[in-house]
Each structure stands twice: as C-alpha cells, then as structure tokens.
Amino acid sequence: MHYADYKTILSQQNGMNLYRGCTHGCIYCDSRSVCYQMNHDFEDIEVKRNAPLILESQLCHKRKPCMIGTGAMCDSYIPLEDELQITRQCLLLIEKYGFGLAIQTKSARILRDIDIMKRINAKTKCVVQITLTTYDEGLCRKIEPNVSTTLERFQVLKTMQEAKIPTVVWVSPILPFINDTEENLHGLLDYCIEAKVVGVLCFGFGVTMRLGNREHFYAKLDQQFSGLKQKYVQQFGNAYICNSPNNNLLMDIFKSKCQRYGILYKTEDIFAYLRKFESKEQQTKLFY
Numbered sequence: 001m002h003y004a005d006y007k008t009i010l011s012q013q014n015g016m017n018l019y020r021g022c023t024h025g026c027i028y029c030d031s032r033s034v035c036y037q038m039n040h041d042f043e044d045i046e047v048k049r050n051a052p053l054i055l056e057s058q059l060c061h062k063r064k065p066c067m068i069g070t071g072a073m074c075d076s077y078i079p080l081e082d083e084l085q086i087t088r089q090c091l092l093l094i095e096k097y098g099f100g101l102a103i104q105t106k107s108a109r110i111l112r113d114i115d116i117m118k119r120i121n122a123k124t125k126c127v128v129q130i131t132l133t134t135y136d137e138g139l140c141r142k143i144e145p146n147v148s149t150t151l152e153r154f155q156v157l158k159t160m161q162e163a164k165i166p167t168v169v170w171v172s173p174i175l176p177f178i179n180d181t182e183e184n185l186h187g188l189l190d191y192c193i194e195a196k197v198v199g200v201l202c203f204g205f206g207v208t209m210r211l212g213n214r215e216h217f218y219a220k221l222d223q224q225f226s227g228l229k230q231k232y233v234q235q236f237g238n239a240y241i242c243n244s245p246n247n248n249l250l251m252d253i254f255k256s257k258c259q260r261y262g263i264l265y266k267t268e269d270i271f272a273y274l275r276k277f278e279s280k281e282q283q284t285k286l287f288y
Contacts, residue, residue, distance in 0.1 A: 001080060002040065003049045009090075010058045015069040018086050020046035022074055023229055024106060025146040027220035028173050031073050034212035041226060049121035052089040059097045066092050066127065066277045071104030074149075078223075081109060091116045095123075102274045104129035104170070107149040108156050121165050124159060125278045126200070128160050131170040132178040135187025142224050143175065157195035167197045167269060171205040171254075177231060180205055180244035189257050198273065199264030207251040209236070 009016045021042050022031065033111050040046060048054075070076050076087040091113055094101050101120050103110070110128065120126040126212050130153050134140050140150045148156070160167050178235050185205075192200050209217060223227040236242040244250065258265035264273065 001045045001047060003047050006048045006051070006054065008058065009048065009051055010055045010068070013069070014055060014066050015072060016051075016055065017070065018048055018051050018090060019074045019078060019080070020048075023078055023080075023146055024075060024144065026106075026144045027224075028143065028175060028207055028213070028217055028234065030213050031218050032213040033210040035210060036073070042144070045078065047084065047086065048065065051086050052093060053191075054144060056097075057088045057109060059093060059099060061100075062097075065097070065099045065124070065279075067275055068103050069102045069104075069133070070275070071129070073103050075107060076192065077105045077107035077109035083140045088113050088116070089152075089214060091120070095109070096122045097121060100124040103127070104131070106131050106144065106147045106153060106249050108152045110156060111159060114159070114165075115276055117165055117191065118163055121163075123280055125166070125221045125276075125280075127168055127274055128156070129168045129170060129201075129274075130157055132188050132191065133171070133173065133175075135184050135191070136179070137180060141148050143178070150188075154191045154195065157191070157197065161195050166188055166203060167195060168199045169195075169197050171200055171269040173249070174205040174250070175207050176241060176242060178225065180246050182250070183244075185250050185253055186257075189254070192263060193257075193261050197263060197272050199270040200254070201267060201270050202251075202265065203253055203267065204241070204243055205247045206241060207239055210240060242280040248282050 020038060021040065022029065023043050023045065043286065081087050091101065095116055102118065105218045117126045132150055132153060134143065134150060137149050137151060145282060159169050171188055221232065255265060264270050
C-alpha cells in the first residue's frame, strides 16, 4: 500500500475510484491493462490521500444532487477497506449531502455499510451492483481466488432485497471454454431471479484482452488450465474482443429469460436507471 495526492475524486460522469490496484486476484482483470498507465505493481494498492475531503468539496460545489458511481475500476471493498474505511467515509458524505449512490463490488464486505445505504435509499436511490461470473463455487475459487464466492455474493443480493435496496448484476466476463455454458448461465440467472434484481448487464459472452491483462491471463491459464492458452491464441490471436463460440446461443437464453421474469437486460436501459437521480423526499411531500 502507498498513498498518492489527487486534485479531484469525481469524474465528469460523477464516478469515483478511491483506490488504484486490487488484491482480489481475478485472473481476467481488465484494470491490469497497460492503457490505464498504472505506474506501480497492481497489488501495491494506491490510496487516494484525503479522498473524503476532496469528495466533500466537490459535492458542495454541485448545483444539484445526482447519482454518484463507484467501484468500476477498483473494487470499493478490497481488504484494505476494513482498516482504512475510506469507502465508508465517502458514503457518509454522499448521504449527508443528499446524493444517490450506484456502487459496484464483488465483496460481501459491502454489508458492513448497509446502514448508510438504507438511509441513502430512503431519501433517494442506492443501487448495489454485484458481479457474477460462475455458478460453480470451485471454479469461482480458481478464477476469482481472493474474493467472496458466488454464493456469498448471492447472499448479499438477498440481503439487499430484504432491505429493499435495488440491485443490478453484471454477468461479466464469461470466459470462452471455461464458464461459457448453458448450465452456468441458467445458474446465474436463477440467482438473479430469486434475488429479484432490477437488471442484468451483459456485454456479450466473452472476455476482452489488452496489453497487460492478456499476459497475466495467459500466465494464469498455464497454471490452472493446461493447454487452454494455446486454444485462446489459435482462436483469438491478439483480438481485443474474444467472444465465446456459444455467444449467440447464450445471448438468446439470456434475453428470453430476462424478458420472462421482467428483468432489465438492455445496457442502455440499465445505465439510464443507474444514472437517474430520484428524490423520494419530494415524492413523500406530495401526499401531505
């Protein structure tokens, strides 16, 4: 771990990442890509010094409240968060100033902050986004070794459902020749149906690979999936988008099942939902 100084926290799209790097160990992680210009080891987490102070200043200068997103490039609940509690401090500020929250994670650590999320959701909207990749718990431990298992993440979804906090699931990535099966997709979607998620994001059934994350991914394939690296090289070469040969079949299943159970599945619809700020306090006042 090391600290770094930043002048801003929020992007133009009102997203923020409080850490740079990760220790979850997911073998496919796009954030390892060279294009993100991380000048330190990926597991040597960079902590944004005084992030809560900078966030408070930026929130105070907003003309009107909006949804604040976090967790896209770096999980907000890496193990360091237990000690530093930077995510929790920032959530308290989001609540204090009346902003909404769209937060993404793979970690059950998020349950620590459910008290703040309930309060945000009572005033506006708090959406918890959980990534699910494989229904198989053993396979999960191979491709996402240091993070909550799929079952644990499903239990987070259920807990959020009970707390009336809306959820969105990212089914991504689906790794060709590893978890690109009908059985896996049905298992993940059944979790989503049971947890009554608002939407499921899927950008196609495959994985993206760029300089940096491709080399790491291939090294992990050599360690855990004998001979599979050669199959990837033959199938995809240096392609950025590596779609599963089962992509069309899986996409048909995905769309059909989401439609049947009233789950949002079009990316534009889900992102519009995540970005839409809602004031429940104003709605409540209409009845008085």
